[in-house]
Amino acid sequence: MEYGVNERGYYGQFGGAFIPEMLYPNVEELREKYLSIMAEPEFQQELQELLRDYVGRPTPLYHAKRLSERYNTKIYLKREDLNHTGAHKINNTVGQILLAKRLGKKRIIAETGAGQHGVATATVCALAGLECIVYMGKIDTERQRPNVEKMRLLGATVVPVTSGSQTLKDATNEAIRDWINHPEDTHYIIGSVVGPHPYPDMVARFQSVISEEIRKQLLEKEGRELPDYVVACVGGGSNAAGAFYHFLNEPEVKLVAVEAAGLGVDSGHSAATSVLGKTGIIHGSKTLLMQTEDGQITEPYSISAGLDYPGVGPQHAHLAQTGRARFIAITDADAMEALRELSRLEGIIPAIESSHALAALKEINAGPDDVVVLNLSGRGDKDLNTILTYFEQQDGPK
Amino acid sequence: MAQNRLTRLFQEKSGNLLNIYFTAGYPKLEDTVTILEELEAAGADLVEIGMPFSDPLADGPTIQASNMVALENGMSIKTLLQQLEGVRENVTLPIILMGYLNPVMQYGFERFCEDAARVGVDGLILPDLPFAEYEEEYKPILEKHGLSLIFLITPQTSEARIRQIDKLTNSFIYMVSSASTTGSQVQASDSQQAYFSKVKNLGLKNPLLIGFGISDKPSFEMACLSAHGAIIGSAFIKALQQPEEVRQNVRSFLKTLR
Numbered sequence: 119m120e121y122g123v124n125e126r127g128y129y130g131q132f133g134g135a136f137i138p139e140m141l142y143p144n145v146e147e148l149r150e151k152y153l154s155i156m157a158e159p160e161f162q163q164e165l166q167e168l169l170r171d172y173v174g175r176p177t178p179l180y181h182a183k184r185l186s187e188r189y190n191t192k193i194y195l196k197r198e199d200l201n202h203t204g205a206h207k208i209n210n211t212v213g214q215i216l217l218a219k220r221l222g223k224k225r226i227i228a229e230t231g232a233g234q235h236g237v238a239t240a241t242v243c244a245l246a247g248l249e250c251i252v253y254m255g256k257i258d259t260e261r262q263r264p265n266v267e268k269m270r271l272l273g274a275t276v277v278p279v280t281s282g283s284q285t286l287k288d289a290t291n292e293a294i295r296d297w298i299n300h301p302e303d304t305h306y307i308i309g310s311v312v313g314p315h316p317y318p319d320m321v322a323r324f325q326s327v328i329s330e331e332i333r334k335q336l337l338e339k340e341g342r343e344l345p346d347y348v349v350a351c352v353g354g355g356s357n358a359a360g361a362f363y364h365f366l367n368e369p370e371v372k373l374v375a376v377e378a379a380g381l382g383v384d385s386g387h388s389a390a391t392s393v394l395g396k397t398g399i400i401h402g403s404k405t406l407l408m409q410t411e412d413g414q415i416t417e418p419y420s421i422s423a424g425l426d427y428p429g430v431g432p433q434h435a436h437l438a439q440t441g442r443a444r445f446i447a448i449t450d451a452d453a454m455e456a457l458r459e460l461s462r463l464e465g466i467i468p469a470i471e472s473s474h475a476l477a478a479l480k481e482i483n484a485g486p487d488d489v490v491v492l493n494l495s496g497r498g499d500k501d502l503n504t505i506l507t508y509f510e511q512q513d514g515p516k
Numbered sequence: 517m518a519q520n521r522l523t524r525l526f527q528e529k530s531g532n533l534l535n536i537y538f539t540a541g542y543p544k545l546e547d548t549v550t551i552l553e554e555l556e557a558a559g560a561d562l563v564e565i566g567m568p569f570s571d572p573l574a575d576g577p578t579i580q581a582s583n584m585v586a587l588e589n590g591m592s593i594k595t596l597l598q599q600l601e602g603v604r605e606n607v608t609l610p611i612i613l614m615g616y617l618n619p620v621m622q623y624g625f626e627r628f629c630e631d632a633a634r635v636g637v638d639g640l641i642l643p644d645l646p647f648a649e650y651e652e653e654y655k656p657i658l659e660k661h662g663l664s665l666i667f668l669i670t671p672q673t674s675e676a677r678i679r680q681i682d683k684l685t686n687s688f689i690y691m692v693s694s695a696s697t698t699g700s701q702v703q704a705s706d707s708q709q710a711y712f713s714k715v716k717n718l719g720l721k722n723p724l725l726i727g728f729g730i731s732d733k734p735s736f737e738m739a740c741l742s743a744h745g746a747i748i749g750s751a752f753i754k755a756l757q758q759p760e761e762v763r764q765n766v767r768s769f770l771k772t773l774r
Contacts, residue, residue, distance in 0.1 A: 126648070136617060138574040138643035139668040140692060142677075281580050282570065294573050301672050301695040399618040399644060400571070412592040413619030414570040 119440060121366040127315025130439060132432035135314035137402040140298040149316045155220050168212050169327065173202050179335035184463040191484035195494045196332055198357065205496030206325060206357045207238040211307055213324035215242040218305035225249045225304040229293040231258055231286035232423030233265025235309030240274035250274035253292040255285035265500065283417045287428055290401050310354025311431035314402030318431050325360025332491055333364055340489055347484055349374040350493040351475040353425035355434040357495035375434060376478045378420030379447035389418035390447040391430040392438040400429040421450040422470040452477040454508055469496035521610040522638045522664055522687040525562060526723045533745025534773060535725055536752050539566040539582040541591025547762050548599045554763045556609045558770035567593055567615030574643050576699035578750040593623045597631045604636035612666065614641040625654065629661040639664035639687050666690050671711045682720040691715060691743060693728045699750030700729050704738060712742035733773050
């Protein structure tokens with residue numbers, strides 16, 4: 119079974135580039151050049167230097183002893199939360215900004231939901247001295263005020279999006295419309311493994327440093343490169359794509375993708391795309407997609423702003439369909455409990471997104487001799503308001 | 517064959533063709549056929565009916581908003597095709613359905629083509645359907661049902677690709693006037709004129725209609741100098757927002773053009 123992208127831009131039946139003609143030259147230019155640019159030794163050298171000295175890589179692979187004891191197995195946390203800007207998102211934006219410069223682009227656009235990818239993009243634009251415009255749903259600009267201020271401090275222009283449901287899906291639409299209107303000088307830095315080919319593959323390659331490091335680090339610590347489990351949360355799916363990348367063709371490694379069930383998969387307030395989605399087209403990609411019977415895209419729900427995307431990357435749709443990855447849906451309540459548990463057991467406050475992966479530990483039934491690698495994709499600082507409000511409602515005011 | 521209505525039109529009339537776009541189910545759910553009849557009476561040459569979608573990527577604010585209203589009104593492909601049932605008793609204009617691929621996929625592509633052809637639709641515009649997929653998967657289905665697929669070209673489309681498109685299609689080529697989403701105010705420029713004359717001089721077999729940014733008589737007439745006609749969308753949607761009754765709004769707007 120092939121899990122990578124084929125020459126036509128597909129993963130099994132998913133993927134492709136379903137884009138209007140207005141976007142064709144931009145996407146085609148990228149498709150023609152991304153692999154050769156990424157293979158240039160100077161590009162790789164510049165990328166590796168930035169990942170080391172600017173992002174802070176390699177991130178530690180931390181043996182979480184108290185958490186391991188709690189679940190009676192051996193758990194390693196891949197500490198993507200320790201990256202500059204607080205999450206894995208910057209692995210991709212550092213790569214894409216170098217690519218954009220080589221393509222001669224002067225202007226960078228991005229979409230953002232919770233603001234993490236927006237901040238990571240604004241950061242690398244400051245680094246590269248390029249103009250940065252971030253599209254963000256108006257509702258999200260209000261929910262995630264601190265990230266809006268960070269992006270502005272970094273010199274980016276944040277455009278509140280008032281079309282549609284005013285969240286991530288609409289911010290992405292608006293970024294695509296911007297690209298249509300600026301067909302020559304602009305590069306669009308998509309934040310996840312979504313969008314038309316070659317984006318899902320390109321973003322996965324930039325994120326694949328996660329699993330590359332895991333193999334090396336595990337060899338040092340355990341004397342073997344392959345864990346028994348790799349667990350990661352999935353919204354669009356970029357951190358999971360990076361954590362799975364170098365294990366896809368290692369059948370003995372069990373891959374676990376954790377989606378947000380919101381208030382429950384059948385509650386009508388969920389983001390569990392692999393369960394609730396049907397094959398469709400979103401943002402130029404054929405994938406599993408939450409939609410009405412008439413094919414109108416619906417608005418997902420999760421307490422985590424980084425997981426409420428109505429689609430999922432086409433590779434993940436393929437992994438779900440072929441059974442290569444097991445998909446688990448975790449509710450808001452279970453994720454928040456796992457967040458508190460990690461904070462108290464290990465002194466690490468995880469992002470709510472990553473907490474969904476943590477909550478899946480009780481579902482996977484790993485044994486005492488198993489090695490579990492869990493990708494801790496981001497830190498919880500950005501979520502503090504949500505966390506406090508949630509536990510206040512849960513436990514009553516302190 | 518249904519596609520004869522499109523080919524016949526281009527045989528009978530070689531210039532100044534007026535193609536009006538409107539969103540199905542806008543401003544009111546039941547306005548679709550009324551607008552069609554009125555457009556025919558007021559002198560439109562062909563029409564493009566938009567099938568509303570929650571995420572219209574290539575559209576600007578005016579058409580986005582009309583899509584939202586139409587969806588809130590309850591419009592769907594199923595409802596639209598029901599409304600068009602029997603429309604050929606009164607309307608002879610070529611009808612093109614325009615929409616994004618996802619709702620069509622959910623309806624079922626073959627079933628959609630079959631039902632659309634049966635009620636008298638002549639062609640389709642599916643802007644996010646890629647070439648390769650069209651040739652391999654969709655072309656035989658469209659041909660079986662006598663539907664033309666209309667492709668877009670932009671100032672950035674290469675000559676080789678324009679020629680490929682010209683070969684693939686058999687009705688007309690939709691020439692997007694500038695790099696933009698629908699409804700942008702396009703200023704006539706030298707580079708645009710150069711693009712228009714470049715395409716005009718390629719000697720394509722298909723006629724050209726210019727769309728995007730065509731909003732009134734001067735821009736329509738200007739476009740007609742470089743092509744066989746032009747498409748007006750957002751400006752017509754705005755005309756439908758006027759306080760008069762819908763038939764009156766259609767007539768008043770068309771009067772300003774003809």
